[in-house]
Amino acid sequence: MELKNVTIIGGGVLGTQIGLMCAYVGKDVTFWLRSESSVGRTTPKLERYGELMITDLLTAKALIGSPMGKFVYPKGLIRDWEAATPECIDDLVAKAKERFADNIHIELDLAKALADADVVIEAMAEDPKAKVSIYTDMKDLMPEKTVLLTNSSTLLPSMFAEYTGRPEKYLALHFANTIWKNNTAEVMGHPGTDPKIYDETVKFADEINMIPLQLHKEQPGYILNSMLVPFLSSAQALLATGVADFETIDKTWELATGAPAGPFKILDIVGLETAYNINQMKPDAAAEGSVSNLIGKLLKEKIEKGETGVNAGKGFYDYKK
Numbered sequence: 001m002e003l004k005n006v007t008i009i010g011g012g013v014l015g016t017q018i019g020l021m022c023a024y025v026g027k028d029v030t031f032w033l034r035s036e037s038s039v040g041r042t043t044p045k046l047e048r049y050g051e052l053m054i055t056d057l058l059t060a061k062a063l064i065g066s067p068m069g070k071f072v073y074p075k076g077l078i079r080d081w082e083a084a085t086p087e088c089i090d091d092l093v094a095k096a097k098e099r100f101a102d103n104i105h106i107e108l109d110l111a112k113a114l115a116d117a118d119v120v121i122e123a124m125a126e127d128p129k130a131k132v133s134i135y136t137d138m139k140d141l142m143p144e145k146t147v148l149l150t151n152s153s154t155l156l157p158s159m160f161a162e163y164t165g166r167p168e169k170y171l172a173l174h175f176a177n178t179i180w181k182n183n184t185a186e187v188m189g190h191p192g193t194d195p196k197i198y199d200e201t202v203k204f205a206d207e208i209n210m211i212p213l214q215l216h217k218e219q220p221g222y223i224l225n226s227m228l229v230p231f232l233s234s235a236q237a238l239l240a241t242g243v244a245d246f247e248t249i250d251k252t253w254e255l256a257t258g259a260p261a262g263p264f265k266i267l268d269i270v271g272l273e274t275a276y277n278i279n280q281m282k283p284d285a286a287a288e289g290s291v292s293n294l295i296g297k298l299l300k301e302k303i304e305k306g307e308t309g310v311n312a313g314k315g316f317y318d319y320k321k
């Protein structure tokens with residue numbers, strides 16, 4: 001059975017991107033938002049990300065035939081880059097505009113938003129209490145057929161399964177920011193997830209142009225952040241303890257591994273506020289003199305100066321130049 005009717009809970013950064021991506025491939029998308037003021041915040045995000053997707057498609061036309069094209073084309077928007085022509089990209093743009101206008105609906109009534117949902121994607125704030133509350137409210141409003149997915153980055157599905165009323169149909173599908181370019185989708189069940197539903201979710205991820213990355217068991221941080229967070233922490237420790245400056249640390253990584261960006265370039269993209277929040281969760285972050293404490297101070301100083309990363313124009317590196 002195709003998972004055609006998609007309901008998105010939460011119209012923030014990720015929710016709007018996921019909804020647009022689903023509409024782009026022809027799914028019927030309903031956003032449930034809790035108030036008129038949420039509608040006022042979500043609508044401009046839908047417009048902005050929709051425009052960015054279309055701009056990236058148009059930019060991709062100029063990349064056809066370029067050796068760099070295959071590295072930088074928007075992978076979630078063009079399934080077969082080798083076969084792409086300017087004409088087929090024009091068709092994709094026309095279809096995207098039509099589907100963004102026709103296939104996306106906003107609903108304030110939760111019962112109506114869920115009434116015919118094949119799949120619900122919960123992309124609400126990372127607040128366990130709010131997630132329990134919405135799952136409890138949704139439990140009796142979803143039809144039998146609904147598969148319930150969470151996009152949570154740091155919380156495990158097993159923490160919430162009992163509140164969903166359908167633990168066997170509940171699992172995580174974890175997207176990355178700017179999903180039309182970084183089209184990974186980590187698929188992670190909990191011990192009670194039905195393997196058939198897991199497989200249906202893998203298929204759904206592929207249908208919405210994501211690359212499904214399958215986890216065989218629950219893992220905090222999934223695959224990516226299980227590697228990325230310790231890597232970035234080690235780099236920050238080298239800087240905070242005075243072993244080397246950030247440019248030398250990046251250069252070492254880039255030259256020795258061939259990676260295009262070292263840890264401090266990655267930190268600038270992630271944003272220093274996020275890096276600071278992650279650091280402050282470490283048990284020794286408050287202990288004066290500990291490495292985590294030194295890292296916290298270093299990041300805080302930069303955040304207070306407004307140097308929070310690429311989005312601010314300056315982080316470790318200056319992007320205004």
Ligand SMILES: NC(=O)c1ccc[n+]([C@@H]2O[C@H](COP(=O)([O-])OP(=O)(O)OC[C@H]3O[C@@H](n4cnc5c(N)ncnc54)[C@H](O)[C@@H]3O)[C@@H](O)[C@H]2O)c1
Nearest residue numbers: 010011012013014015123124125126130151152153175177
């Ligand atoms: N931002 C990222 O890079 C990223 C990447 C992958 C996964 N995620 C995950 O996606 C989820 C959403 O993150 P985001 O970055 O889109 O957050 P966000 O803050 O941009 O959006 C959160 C949305 O939830 C809504 N919301 C908050 N509390 C609510 C409540 N009590 N009832 C109803 N709606 C409520 C907000 O109005 C907003 O629309 C989180 O679980 C996060 O871990 C985020």
